[in-house]
Amino acid sequence: MRAHRRLPIDDISQVGEARRAAQALALEQSFDEEAAGRVALAVTELGTNLVRHVGPGRQAALLLAPDGDGVQVLSLDQGGGMDLARCLQDGYSTAGSSGTGLGAIRRMAERFNGFSAPGRGTVLATRFSPGMAHAWSSSQAPAFDIAGLNLAAPGEEVCGDAWACRRDSERWTLVVADGLGHGPDAARAADRLTALLAQATPAAVNTPATFLERSHDELRSTRGAAATAVTLTEGGDRLLLSGAGNVTGRLISGVSDRTLLSQHGTLGLQIRRLQDVVYDWPAHAVLVLHSDGIVSRWSLQDTPGLLQSEPAVIAGWILRDHLRGRDDATVVVVRRNEAAAIPGAQEHQDNQRTQGTP
Incomplete structure (x- = not known):
């Protein structure tokens, strides 16, 4: 893989740079305009969340890199942490917004997973593919x-x-x-x-x-x-x-x-x-x-x-x-991936990924 590009997010002006970088990378990866737009939208939402909920001085950043024929995006911060399961529910917000951002990102991404701890911050990892998002099936799960x-x-x-x-x-x-x-x-x-x-x-x-x-x-x-x-x-x-x-x-x-x-x-x-x-x-x-x-x-x-x-x-x-x-x-x-060899187990893991279980 090529090296990841690290984009610090300390203020709202840096979100636009991240959005443009993500869209350019998606187009370079042969995404069509609509699919590249989804990546740009997700990066905009992730960056905006870092500005709203983390702020400067807490190592907030986005990482971008090609991943096979797709695009990998990570959001990193050392902020106060979040209740990730609740934040993924549409309508839940701690900042007075519509509360649909993380849920929308999860639906657009091929893969979405994260972990957050109180006082330790959050890491979210997503992968976007040129086509529509889809979950792994048990037959596709690698060892x-x-x-x-x-x-x-x-x-x-x-x-x-x-x-x-x-x-x-x-x-x-x-x-x-x-x-x-x-x-x-x-x-x-x-x-x-x-x-x-x-x-x-x-x-x-x-x-x-x-x-x-x-x-x-x-x-x-x-x-x-x-x-x-x-x-x-x-x-x-x-x-x-x-x-x-x-x-x-x-x-x-x-x-x-x-x-x-x-x-x-x-x-x-x-x-x-x-x-x-x-x-x-x-x-x-x-x-x-x-x-x-x-x-x-x-x-x-x-x-x-x-x-x-x-x-x-x-x-x-x-x-x-x-x-x-x-x-x-x-x-x-x-x-x-031990579950790949157990009938039904991988489908359970796929459901957890779709629900954003860390």
């Missing part, structure tokens, strides 16, 4: 729900981090790369690794260490990159991980938080022989991978319920609260 956010370092136009995922039958391979430094040279190194993932034969991605070691020589013409690769197997309760450098991995649930270790080294410069490490993946745990643009010591223990949100919301929460602010930053969150 893994994956979302990633990228932000370029301050003052840079491109992000020196990158992430990508590929699927070979029941085996999924996920890679997060952090090019050395930041700017175009770092981006070329990280993008080269994700391109190699897409181009590799199935045998070349048989294990994470196999892929990273084969990529090492290919990255010698670049600045080099830290990277972590993970193999996920549909229906499995374990994962396989290998890494070189400071891309961090963690498995987090309500009762456990385990850091996944990488080895020292930099792809394209110098690495020792890489090892694959097997980790148990506890039920209900989510996998989080992030570059060193995110502080290493963070916890979600003070936000019970957040881990039940969709991966994009969790990634947004981590990015919002733990961004170093001086380097490229990437957060990727993976959830096993």
